[in-house]
Amino acid sequence: MSSNYVLVSRFPLKNNVSADDFSLLKSTNSVRYYFCEEQGVNELLELRSFNDIKEISWIEEEMVSIFHHFSDVLSADIRRELIKFVESPIDNKKDLPETSYIQLRHVEVPAKNYQQYRQWREETIFNVVRDNKDKIESFEAFHSLISGVPGVMFISSFNVNKDIYKEAFTNARYQGIIQQAGDNYITGGSEGLYTRIYRACCS
Secondary structure, eight states: OOOSEEEEEEEEBOTTOOGGGGTTOOOOSSEEEEEEOSTTOOEEEEEEEESSGGGGGGGHHHHHHHHHHTTTTBSSOOEEEEEEEEEEEEOOSSSSOOSSEEEEEEEOOOGGGHHHHHHHHHHTHHHHHHHTTTTOSEEEEEEEEEOSSOSEEEEEEEOSOHHHHHHTTTSHHHHHHHHHHHHHTOOSGGGGEEEEEEEEEOO
């Protein structure tokens, strides 16, 4: 099982910033770094795992230091959110993914429909995930605990070619699932649903 909590930090970067600017950062068992692979999104992603929420206070000075250290390459402030583990159709045996790629999949669900959504996704989204376990290393569902963009967050990890991975989430079967979700389980407008793929870095 994954960690109980994951702190997601997004570093919006200036144009032409390279991996060399982050040589100070190193991925570990409890901290992983990724560059966004989406066109037009220049972003470094940091995931930090915690089993107890009080552990966050232990890294306060480090988070403040990172902000000041990388201020010259940031195009805006660091955006952070804390998400809590809920369930997983494909378990991750590590605290955080250790694959070449991850995908963040986010959807905001109306509170009154949340329990119904949980049952629905078990029979739809999670079945698609399990059917593609040869391509997906882990797939974990979280829910926002502290966030400016609240909702459900899936962290999906994979090593295969991105186009091969994405096929399961772009074919006709999955488009039908998305249609069902849009009719019943998505709120928040354009921010209510998004996906982003990231490549591992800072090893």
